[in-house]
Amino acid sequence: MASYLLACDSDSVDVRIIQLIQELDEESEVEFVPRIPRVRGYIPRNRESAAQRLWNDYFADVPVYPAKKFKRRERYDALGRQSFTTLQKCTSVIRQLAYGLSPDALDEYLHMSEKISVLCLDNFCKCIIDLYKSRYMRSPTTIDVARLYSAHEEKHGFKGMLSSIDCMQWEWKNCPVAYKGQYTRSDHKKPMIMLEAVASYDLWIWHAFFVMTGSNNDINVMNQSPVFDALKKGITPSAPFEVNGHQYTKGYYLADGIYPDWATLIKGMSCPTDEPRIKFTRFQASARKDKERAFGVLQGRFHILSQPSRTLKVNQMRRVMECYLILHNMILEDNDFALCKWEERFITEERANRAQRVRNRGRDQDVVTREIRDRAVHDQLTEDLIEHI
Incomplete structure (x- = not known):
């Protein structure tokens, strides 16, 4: 291609270049397909009423669920300090099971030691087996x-x-x-x-x-x-x-x-x-x-x-x-x-x-x-x- 262009004069070279560009444009031309617009679905959630219901259930002056209902399972050690709540223990177990986190990785968020996290996981598994094995592994x-x-x-x-x-x-x-x-x-x-x-x-x-x-x-x-x-x-x-x-x-x-x-x-x-x-x-x-x-x-x-x-x-x-x-x-x-x-x-x-x-x-x-x-x-x-x- 280069030798052919050198053998021609400048005017013919310019004409030939234009022809080559037009041929390449015709070959690369692709049929235009109109894009169908995607409509994002919207779910009208009433977040205001949900926030108000949550406030009335737990944080109002006279809540629906009193604090005594959730504290009946809490324990205290010999120094009078409250032990880990059931919510903390279950959160530790679920994160170990679902996310594969190591037990000591939960220390920063739950302030729970590795030993306690491992113990909670083992106790949780024992409870699940005792309660549901006869039904779900029948x-x-x-x-x-x-x-x-x-x-x-x-x-x-x-x-x-x-x-x-x-x-x-x-x-x-x-x-x-x-x-x-x-x-x-x-x-x-x-x-x-x-x-x-x-x-x-x-x-x-x-x-x-x-x-x-x-x-x-x-x-x-x-x-x-x-x-x-x-x-x-x-x-x-x-x-x-x-x-x-x-x-x-x-x-x-x-x-x-x-x-x-x-x-x-x-x-x-x-x-x-x-x-x-x-x-x-x-x-x-x-x-x-x-x-x-x-x-x-x-x-x-x-x-x-x-x-x-x-x-x-x-x-x-x-x-x-x-x-x-x-x-x-x-x-x-x-x-x-x-x-x-x-x-x-x-x-x-x-x-x-x-x-x-x-x-x-x-x-x-x-x-x-x-x-x-x-x-x-x-x-x-x-x-x-x-x-x-």
């Missing part, structure tokens, strides 16, 4: 199983699917030196404890097992977890279903490739050879993301899970994890996202039915264990699901 009832079957068949196309099962790790930062070899796995290089969880489409956690050291894999965790204990004891609700003309008596969980070929576990295929198996593997991988979404929501909602644990004892870590799971399910129910609602009459009926099943059970647990681990049933169920999907 086993599925007969009504719950029917709802899970229906929802998973509608969303994923899998008949007889209960939930998805998998494990996640939580790093233990303050692990004692004497325990590091026991809690460290070669591929992670840091101490951690594994959580085995079962999650359904609505992200509800139906089962959690959080005591295994990080040196184990998913199979070791499952072999020692109580995920199938109720099924072995014969106290689970009856959950038959039919796929491709074959009857099955037990529901199943979706799992990844490391899990064994059991009748209660359905896996994808590592090397599918034809279109039906490719489609089945794709659907299975898509449905198995329920538990991955559940883990992601847990870590996003409670930021302390996305950071290494600062506790010094295994039992404290276990209580904190169990408290997270209960609060997670509680939030799902409160936001009306849960598939299975808490209905007292169904729970009462299920407890009576479970007691009756315990009295009537007569099968040997070894027989049920062999049925759970039956590979022939696993292969037949997999083929039926391939045909169904």
Whole structure:
């Protein structure tokens, strides 16, 4: 281009430059698309009446709520100084759980020492477990199983699917030196404890097992977890279903490739050879993301899970994890996202039915264990699901 311009006189060079500029302008011209203006939504909040109501409730000469009502839980030490209020303790706990703050980071705002913050967190977790574990970490009832079957068949196309099962790790930062070899796995290089969880489409956690050291894999965790204990004891609700003309008596969980070929576990295929198996593997991988979404929501909602644990004892870590799971399910129910609602009459009926099943059970647990681990049933169920999907 430069040699061509040098070979021309000045007038022709100017004309050629103008032509090139016009050509570039024509090539770079883009069709104008008018921008649609965005209208910001406005919510007419009556802030004046809210401020007046708050003043009347607490700060007026004759308030609605007297000071004695809130001071009845306050305590005093031997020097006559007032202890930390319930509001201060709960604020410390919530900030540790939701924001992942270290206990000593709250000293400037709440004037609370690290020791007291850790103690408040542990006591809070104990109270949550004692009060709400029986409701929010319950086993599925007969009504719950029917709802899970229906929802998973509608969303994923899998008949007889209960939930998805998998494990996640939580790093233990303050692990004692004497325990590091026991809690460290070669591929992670840091101490951690594994959580085995079962999650359904609505992200509800139906089962959690959080005591295994990080040196184990998913199979070791499952072999020692109580995920199938109720099924072995014969106290689970009856959950038959039919796929491709074959009857099955037990529901199943979706799992990844490391899990064994059991009748209660359905896996994808590592090397599918034809279109039906490719489609089945794709659907299975898509449905198995329920538990991955559940883990992601847990870590996003409670930021302390996305950071290494600062506790010094295994039992404290276990209580904190169990408290997270209960609060997670509680939030799902409160936001009306849960598939299975808490209905007292169904729970009462299920407890009576479970007691009756315990009295009537007569099968040997070894027989049920062999049925759970039956590979022939696993292969037949997999083929039926391939045909169904």
